[in-house]
Amino acid sequence: MTAATETHTELNHSHDDHAQHGMSNAGYIRIAIILAAMTGLEVSTYYVDFGSLFLPVLLILMVVKFFVVVSYFMHLKFDNKLFSFCFYAGLFLAVMVYVIALATFKFFAA
Amino acid sequence: MSDVAVHEADHGTHGHTTSTGLSNNKVAMWLFLGSECLLFGGLISTYMLYRGRVSVGPRPGNVFDIPFTSVSSFILLMSSLTMVLAVSAAQNRDDRGTTLWLSVTALLGATFVGGQVYEFTAMYNEGLGFTTSLFGSSFYTLTGFHGVHVTVGIIMLMSLVGIIKRSTIPGDKAEVVELIGLYWHFVDVIWIVIFTLVYLIPA
Numbered sequence: 551m552t553a554a555t556e557t558h559t560e561l562n563h564s565h566d567d568h569a570q571h572g573m574s575n576a577g578y579i580r581i582a583i584i585l586a587a588m589t590g591l592e593v594s595t596y597y598v599d600f601g602s603l604f605l606p607v608l609l610i611l612m613v614v615k616f617f618v619v620v621s622y623f624m625h626l627k628f629d630n631k632l633f634s635f636c637f638y639a640g641l642f643l644a645v646m647v648y649v650i651a652l653a654t655f656k657f658f659a660a
Numbered sequence: 661m662s663d664v665a666v667h668e669a670d671h672g673t674h675g676h677t678t679s680t681g682l683s684n685n686k687v688a689m690w691l692f693l694g695s696e697c698l699l700f701g702g703l704i705s706t707y708m709l710y711r712g713r714v715s716v717g718p719r720p721g722n723v724f725d726i727p728f729t730s731v732s733s734f735i736l737l738m739s740s741l742t743m744v745l746a747v748s749a750a751q752n753r754d755d756r757g758t759t760l761w762l763s764v765t766a767l768l769g770a771t772f773v774g775g776q777v778y779e780f781t782a783m784y785n786e787g788l789g790f791t792t793s794l795f796g797s798s799f800y801t802l803t804g805f806h807g808v809h810v811t812v813g814i815i816m817l818m819s820l821v822g823i824i825k826r827s828t829i830p831g832d833k834a835e836v837v838e839l840i841g842l843y844w845h846f847v848d849v850i851w852i853v854i855f856t857l858v859y860l861i862p863a
Contacts, residue, residue: 575745578744581741582737582738586734586737586738589730589734589737593730593860595860596730608856609856612852612856615852616852616853619848619849620845623744624842624845624846625838630682632682632690636691636694640691640693640694640697640698641694643698643701644698645701647698647701647705648701648705651705651706652705652708652709655709
């Protein structure tokens with residue numbers, strides 16, 4: 551096999567790998583159903599009194615939904631770690647901006 | 661074949677040598693999305709600080725229509741499913757499936773934006789203008805910026821449908837669809853945060 555043929559074959563092979571990259575369509579549909587169920591649970595907090603669990607339930611559901619979409623639909627779980635670093639570095643800085651802004655207003659507000 | 665070449669092939673560079681061995685387009689998209697986290701982080705922080713600052717005009721609890729917004733949120737969430745199905749079809753070189761799912765995604769996105777326009781109109785009619793209060797200003801800025809992002813996404817999706825039909829994408833179509841898909845999913849995850857922090861948790 552020539553080098554060019556070998557390269558072509560491997561590229562085709564990697565295309566097939568790419569097609570299998572992540573999950574099957576059935577897997578994506580299962581993830582979407584789970585996300586829809588979590589959204590339903592979130593909305594139910596508007597109608598049902600969750601008491602002291604109200605805030606923790608909403609925040610946990612929000613975080614779980616966020617990471618499920620990022621990990622599975624955006625393929626970050628299966629992709630190169632550099633992509634995760636690019637995204638999570640921005641997310642970390644954004645959360646820090648939020649924490650520092652809130653802390654500043656809490657400590658220095660009149 | 662060298663390890664570097666295999667690595668490039670695995671990550672869609674298709675023979676173009678990059679210093680990371682990864683697709684430069686994909687690295688750039690992830691960096692862009694990281695910077696977008698900062699943009700929305702700032703906007704969400706501002707809203708959380710100002711949402712209780714209402715001297716005149718309606719308060720958040722008076723203008724939010726949770727059942728309506730819940731349906732909008734569900735529609736946007738489902739558009740992420742159709743988007744990922746479009747990416748999957750593109751990776752299987754199924755142009756017909758790709759254009760179908762991209763079109764459905766754009767339609768769901770347009771429904772979401774239409775709902776947002778309706779919501780803004782209803783809120784304005786109830787007395788919440790952009791300059792009515794700090795709550796109004798920060799709310800319209802945050803959700804308006806998100807709506808603009810969704811609109812840009814719809815334009816990209818429809819452009820992509822047109823480009824695929826004319827078969828004018830040079831190189832790998834799947835990567836182009838995947839990049840736009842990343843942007844679309846990002847818009848969805850930002851709405852997941854906005855829906856909880858802005859609408860479901862009372863001020």
